[in-house]
Amino acid sequence: MCGRYELHSHPQVIALLAGLGAPPELLPRYNIAPTQNGLLVRTDAHGGREAVFAHWGLIPFWAKEKDLGARLINARAESLAEKPAFRQAFKKRRCLVPADGFYEWQGPPGNKQPWHIGMADDGPFAMAGLWECWHDPAGAMLESYT
Template sequence: MCGRFAQFSLPEALEAYFDVADGYDFPPPRYNIAPGSQILALRGGTHGRPNFVSLHWGLIPSWAKDRKFGYRTINARAETVAEKPSFRDAFKSRRCLIPADGFYEWKATPDGKQPYFIRLKDQSPMAFAGLWESWTDRETGEVVLSGTIIVTQANDLVRQIHDRMPVILGPGEFPAWLDPSAKAEPRLQGLLRPIDPAQLVIHPVDRRVGKPTNEDPSLILPLAAG
């Protein structure tokens, strides 16, 4: 499960990390993104060059009756993403990367749930494996682009808090994942594994992050001892 994350890297850092410079109007930094929000993503372009796009977080398949469907599809399990009706078509040809600077998970304690922030040790951007879809509102004709984050079994570090975590891909894996013509399911499925725990760092943060309306840089700071 991944139900909250942050996107705050500067545009130039994202363009450099993903090797894409298309003049996209990047959104402001976000430190507490909740389901139903608009999220930044990178999808394969029609001419072979990836492009940035804004997605509604919560995938809405083209056949869904209404956009409420997205409330239950913020995550797709790596083990079943190729089979589930909600995700299998997107897995074949509408894959994307979702930039992130870290994600939150909660651990049950005697004093209640304690949130933790997990990010890469070198503080570079993460790239969550994701899927995107296009859905048209039958009443208004509005076209909604939406997406989901693929999650897998937690590695040894994250497992201390939660049993699932986002699939985090490395730059060498971006081309294969974003290529809409790549149909080799075993190869794609092989990318959906937990990242090496040695690449991550984790620390407790303020419980204010539990309220989606709280949105400021202090949310990612380590909780003061005592």
């Protein structure tokens, strides 16, 4: 993935793209950042697809603190199966992250500029992702993704 992305397509378009039965409740967002909630699409308990909002920054189920997720916003394909933070999610909890574009920064340190990257037709697309379910020390559940 990237450091920032956007999702502003109409919910009906996202539902068609992701194969959802019903469109997600969604407001346009142009600067989704790590540690914010974003939309993901995953397989539900019945084998269908569901859209859920989750915390961007994967928090492994074994993590002691939520803060670890802020450093796990990108997963490299070549190391997913080996890295402890991604291994279980890679095996069992894959998802799609719908987007209309993402941003990459280029330039010399201190003067980097964001570049918007998207489809030539400006349509939505989906990025491969992983999701995880984490419980804080008090037992509250938080779902996260990368």
